Amino acid sequence: MVEAKIGGIESENNQGKSGQGKSGQGKHDQGKAEEHQASERREFLGLLAGATGAVGAAAFSWPLIDSLNPAKDVLALASLEVNLESLEEGQSITVKWRGRPVFIRHRTQEETKQAEETDWKKLRDPQSDSQRVKNPQYIVVVGICTHLGCVPLGQKEVAQRGEYGGWFCPCHGSHYDESGRARKGPAPLNLAVPPYEFIKDATIRIG
Amino acid sequence: MTKKQEMTQKQTNKTLQNPILKWIDDRLPIIGLLQREYIDYPTPRNVNYFWSFGAIATIMLLVMIVTGLVLAMQYTAHVDLAFSSVQRIMRDVNYGWLLRTIHMNGASMFFLAVYIHLYRGMYYGSYKKPRELLWILGVVIFLLMMATAFTGYVLPWGQMSYWAATVITNLFSAIPIIGEQVVAFLWGGFSVDNPTLNRFFVLHFLLPFVILAVVFLHIAALHVTGSNNPDGIDVKSARDTLPFHPYITSKDSLAILVFAIGYAMVVFYAPNFLNHPDNAIPANPLSTPEHIVPEWYFLPFYAILRAIPNKLLGVLGLFGGVAILFFLPFLDRSKIRSCRYRPLYRWLLWLFVIDTMFLGWLGSKPAEEPYILWARLGTVYYFGFFLVLTPLISLIERPAKLPASISEPVLKTSDHPRDS
Numbered sequence A: 001m002v003e004a005k006i007g008g009i010e011s012e013n014n015q016g017k018s019g020q021g022k023s024g025q026g027k028h029d030q031g032k033a034e035e036h037q038a039s040e041r042r043e044f045l046g047l048l049a050g051a052t053g054a055v056g057a058a059a060f061s062w063p064l065i066d067s068l069n070p071a072k073d074v075l076a077l078a079s080l081e082v083n084l085e086s087l088e089e090g091q092s093i094t095v096k097w098r099g100r101p102v103f104i105r106h107r108t109q110e111e112t113k114q115a116e117e118t119d120w121k122k123l124r125d126p127q128s129d130s131q132r133v134k135n136p137q138y139i140v141v142v143g144i145c146t147h148l149g150c151v152p153l154g155q156k157e158v159a160q161r162g163e164y165g166g167w168f169c170p171c172h173g174s175h176y177d178e179s180g181r182a183r184k185g186p187a188p189l190n191l192a193v194p195p196y197e198f199i200k201d202a203t204i205r206i207g
Numbered sequence B: 001m002t003k004k005q006e007m008t009q010k011q012t013n014k015t016l017q018n019p020i021l022k023w024i025d026d027r028l029p030i031i032g033l034l035q036r037e038y039i040d041y042p043t044p045r046n047v048n049y050f051w052s053f054g055a056i057a058t059i060m061l062l063v064m065i066v067t068g069l070v071l072a073m074q075y076t077a078h079v080d081l082a083f084s085s086v087q088r089i090m091r092d093v094n095y096g097w098l099l100r101t102i103h104m105n106g107a108s109m110f111f112l113a114v115y116i117h118l119y120r121g122m123y124y125g126s127y128k129k130p131r132e133l134l135w136i137l138g139v140v141i142f143l144l145m146m147a148t149a150f151t152g153y154v155l156p157w158g159q160m161s162y163w164a165a166t167v168i169t170n171l172f173s174a175i176p177i178i179g180e181q182v183v184a185f186l187w188g189g190f191s192v193d194n195p196t197l198n199r200f201f202v203l204h205f206l207l208p209f210v211i212l213a214v215v216f217l218h219i220a221a222l223h224v225t226g227s228n229n230p231d232g233i234d235v236k237s238a239r240d241t242l243p244f245h246p247y248i249t250s251k252d253s254l255a256i257l258v259f260a261i262g263y264a265m266v267v268f269y270a271p272n273f274l275n276h277p278d279n280a281i282p283a284n285p286l287s288t289p290e291h292i293v294p295e296w297y298f299l300p301f302y303a304i305l306r307a308i309p310n311k312l313l314g315v316l317g318l319f320g321g322v323a324i325l326f327f328l329p330f331l332d333r334s335k336i337r338s339c340r341y342r343p344l345y346r347w348l349l350w351l352f353v354i355d356t357m358f359l360g361w362l363g364s365k366p367a368e369e370p371y372i373l374w375a376r377l378g379t380v381y382y383f384g385f386f387l388v389l390t391p392l393i394s395l396i397e398r399p400a401k402l403p404a405s406i407s408e409p410v411l412k413t414s415d416h417p418r419d420s
């Protein structure tokens, strides 16, 4: 294969040197066949060079693209401790984690009961309340509407909480329940539960 | 280059009186090109003022680039400094208030001109053979403009800037499976933040120059086929056309002046009319304003998004609303270009124009009844117009009789000394 190729290039060179290359040099049929082969080889070499170039360019484009992904320092700033001792029943606080709001609500007993008793299997994003909390008194969710990312209302006690008593997103009208589950409106998913753990009775570490 | 083109080039070259211009043109044939494309360019003699909006849009692009360049020399793309650097432009930079209001309202005027330009193309069938590619390049420009205006709106880093950036980038989270990764990639983080602002500034700086390049292609394609005209019939003889200069240049200049007067009135008397007061509040990632609305030029598409109760379908509807314009040349089966001679389609098109304005109005309303229902009806007509009415109407429509030539109706009514 390789030899044949070199041969092809040589014959092409020879032809080049001997003048007009192409036609009318009084050669025999074999010459024409060789020429045909040579052009096929040239085509193949062109293809090979093109393909190599394309693979190279594609490989090099990855660092360019990946440089736009979250950088290491952004990934590093990712854990936060919150003390919940002063958070009374019925109160909520918002903390900032990874640049986004996290809602923490100390639910009242009725709210917790309501959340637990909901027939969750029929919901659009079926999750039971116990799958969404570590300690049923506290609901911790990322305060970003799963529709298009607005921050829902409901953290202030006087705020609108929507038809299901949790949160309400005014941007396009999504309603969430006491467990942060999407119940009405365009939001397809429940409010996300961030990774967190209770490190003391009333202190959590998010991230 | 064909023989004919070669000859015309030689001819224009010969007519160059100025020895310096001739010297340049012999080495770089650009003077002859300008002469051919902007002086001699034969334009149908019946074009009306709707044909001036391309020139107006070009001027707007240049205004945006010039004001944008000097604004960029004062602006700081950092989440802690962006808002105050724009306030500084407004208060301390010499004429900063003027440059910013020109730039800010210029975006609206640019879109206004382009929307009229686009409706013009639809009414007179300028997208039809042989101008399909010309039309498609126009839609590319429209898309690039949307991206430019969106990234620009984020730069002042007010509440509306921030939440517009959040909602629009989140549209991509509707992509199945990889949506979240795509959005993190767009943000360069876990929310709209400094990396996002930085890259948006770079894109906002770059895209207008990309637009400029596509505008060149758009005009190159135009000058292959020549301009369409209100009768939508082909140029048949030299009597049908007038040289671009001085006829069209003077007409366009008048149109540009009138447009500029309107623009100046907005800039000087109502600079914040189109602005949202929430954008005077610095961005706060922890609290969304009660009513977020996009700039007016995005409202019809926003209304389509909200009309569809499913997230993925809503996003597809929004992008589809723009993308469907690409296919218009192939959806319309009628050979007649101008709506002047299409008695049925004309009314459907007017209804479409009203529909887009209606959707625009609905997009500014809160997402509640009855607006949602109306937006659904408007959305049905929007897509029905393109996908059902446009392809099918030509089956039943009986077009009116076309004039024999462009010059026939014109010259009948006016005694044109040039042609006698």
Ligand code: HEM
Pocket: B061, B064, B065, B066, B067, B068, B069, B071, B072, B073, B075, B086, B100, B103, B104, B106, B107, B110, B145, B148, B149, B150, B152, B153, B154, B155, B156, B204, B205, B208, B209, B211
């Ligand atoms: C297609 C042309 C352009 C459009 C449609 C456009 C649109 C916009 C819009 C809507 C804003 C927000 C205005 C506000 O609310 O304050 C903006 C801001 C800005 N633009 Fe542009 N722009 C264009 C070209 C450019 C160019 C070429 C540059 C720079 C080279 C530029 C630089 C800036 C800067 C620095 C700002 C932030 C300052 C401000 O808010 O006024 N723009 N642009």
Ligand code: FES
Pocket: A145, A146, A147, A148, A149, A150, A169, A170, A171, A172, A173, A174, A185, A186, A187
């Ligand atoms: S972002 Fe919350 S409903 Fe659209």
